[in-house]
Amino acid sequence: MSKGVSIREKLDVFHARQHVRGLAGQLGFGHIAREELAIVASELATNILKYAGVGELEFRTVEDPVRGAGIVIEARDAGPGIENFSFAVRDGYGGSGPLDPAKLLTRGGIGAGLGAVVRMTDALEYEYEAGNKCVRATRYVRPERRDVT
Amino acid sequence: MDDTRHDDETVGDIANALLVLANVGYGDFDSRVNTQLSTDTPLGALLVGIDEMLDALQAERERSQKYQRELEEKLDTIARQREAIRELSSPIIEVWEGVLCVPIVGVMDSARSAETTETVLRAVAEKGSECLIIDITGIDVMDTRTVDHFVKMARAVRLLGAQCVLTGVTPSIADTVVQMGLDFSGIDTERSLREGLKRYVARASA
Numbered sequence: 001m002s003k004g005v006s007i008r009e010k011l012d013v014f015h016a017r018q019h020v021r022g023l024a025g026q027l028g029f030g031h032i033a034r035e036e037l038a039i040v041a042s043e044l045a046t047n048i049l050k051y052a053g054v055g056e057l058e059f060r061t062v063e064d065p066v067r068g069a070g071i072v073i074e075a076r077d078a079g080p081g082i083e084n085f086s087f088a089v090r091d092g093y094g095g096s097g098p099l100d101p102a103k104l105l106t107r108g109g110i111g112a113g114l115g116a117v118v119r120m121t122d123a124l125e126y127e128y129e130a131g132n133k134c135v136r137a138t139r140y141v142r143p144e145r146r147d148v149t
Numbered sequence: 150m151d152d153t154r155h156d157d158e159t160v161g162d163i164a165n166a167l168l169v170l171a172n173v174g175y176g177d178f179d180s181r182v183n184t185q186l187s188t189d190t191p192l193g194a195l196l197v198g199i200d201e202m203l204d205a206l207q208a209e210r211e212r213s214q215k216y217q218r219e220l221e222e223k224l225d226t227i228a229r230q231r232e233a234i235r236e237l238s239s240p241i242i243e244v245w246e247g248v249l250c251v252p253i254v255g256v257m258d259s260a261r262s263a264e265t266t267e268t269v270l271r272a273v274a275e276k277g278s279e280c281l282i283i284d285i286t287g288i289d290v291m292d293t294r295t296v297d298h299f300v301k302m303a304r305a306v307r308l309l310g311a312q313c314v315l316t317g318v319t320p321s322i323a324d325t326v327v328q329m330g331l332d333f334s335g336i337d338t339e340r341s342l343r344e345g346l347k348r349y350v351a352r353a354s355a
Contacts, residue, residue: 014233017256032321035256035290042258050260091294113259116292 002060005045007077008053013045016057020073023059027069028141036120037071040137043113044075050109052079052133062138070122070140081128089124091115159192166196169203178207239265241272245350247279252342254287262295266302273311280349281306284342286317293329296322303336312337316345 003023005016017038024034041057048055055077062070082088082095091112092099099111114135118124123138165182172180181200186193236255244250249272253265273281283299285291291299303313314337318326326333339345 010237011230011233014236017236018229032290038256039258039290039292042256042260046258046260109263110259110294110298112292112294112298115294116259119292119294 002058004056004058007045007048007055007057010049013042013049016041016045020059020071023061023071027061027071029071029139033139033141033143037073037139040117040120040139041073043117044073044135044137046109047113047135048075048077048079052077055079064140067122067140068142070138073137073139075135075137077133078131079133081133082126085126089114089118162186162192162196166199169199173203173206178203178210237261239268241268243276243278244282244346245353247277247353248282248346248349249273249276249278249280250282250284250342250346252284252287257285257288257291257295259292259295259298262298262302266298266305269302270305270309273306273309278311279353280312280314282314282316282342282345282349284316284345285322286319286342289319289321291322291325293325296325296329297331300331300333300336307335312349314339314345314349316340316342 003019005012005019007013007016020037020041021034024037029037041059045057048057055075058072058074058076060072060074062072064070084095084097087093087097088095092101093111114124117135117137121137121139123136125136127134127136162182162184165184169180169182172178181203182196183200184193184196186196188194188197232255239251239253239261242250242252249269251265251269257265269281269283272278283303299315303315306313316339318338339348
């Protein structure tokens with residue numbers, strides 16, 4: 001089961017959130033986990049708007065033999081790739097290194113979007129191939145999460 | 150004999166027409182009298198007239214049902230958009246002279262927290278407010294970093310010479326704050342927006 005939500009404007013970020021909330025509810029995620037997934041969808045969709053302009057969020061359900069049911073959120077766009085993904089997931093960092101704290105606000109964020117995604121999901125992968133960028137976040141219903149601070 | 154048969158047929162036609170009308174009474178607009186009589190006879194004209202009236206009624210009903218569906222869809226869209234507007238923006242309300250209030254509903258992600266900071270700081274500076282109340286009753290989950298950012302925003306508000314009050318902190322957010330060991334010193338908190346308003350409006354009007 002999968003569904004794509006195209007991301008073109010700010011209202012689509014809201015649609016993506018509504019969709020993931022519904023899906024998470026069906027899978028048996030609790031209220032807090034559902035709101036966390038809404039934040040994850042929000043951050044991924046906002047990044048599409050910010051760096052690529054347009055793209056798509058795809059939601060899939062997965063069934064892992066050990067971890068049980070889960071949701072995969074794939075954010076795809078054809079924008080510029082992330083220079084260094086391990087930098088980008090660090091708070092206060094961009095894809096090419098530390099962000100200037102004085103300029104954080106003017107870039108429309110606090111430099112912690114992907115960091116929040118890492119904290120609120122069980123797995124985060126990044127792929128870049130032939131101009132197509134894909135950020136894939138997975139969260140399982142069972143709370144067997146690593147703690148990242 | 151002919152006359153009797155004719156009477157039977159007439160009674161049958163009338164009974165048929167009554168059945169059709171009864172169906173209409175129950176909301177079924179599909180059945181018709183479908184009489185064999187010619188419209189030259191008074192009864193034939195009446196029965197054909199009933200069928201024509203039912204056709205018109207059915208068409209009208211379908212149209213009004215379609216309108217109703219469309220209206221419901223529109224109302225649904227409006228409700229969704231209203232929710233979206235609430236979730237995507239944080240209005241800043243001057244509830245009293247010198248007291249600003251920002252109710253935040255929905256999801257607080259990193260982009261929104263940056264936006265909120267910007268608009269809040271600008272509003273406090275422009276209006277020269279003495280107090281800013283941020284109500285987060287409508288927020289259940291915040292990323293640790295976003296909470297941290299909120300604390301920094303509250304400090305910035307203080308730098309501008311205003312008091313920053315956080316109201317409606319939910320248990321899960323309180324937990325996040327404590328787990329992170331965030332320093333909340335210098336930031337007032339009140340249990341609810343009501344408490345916050347009571348205290349600061351009283352202070353502002355004193």
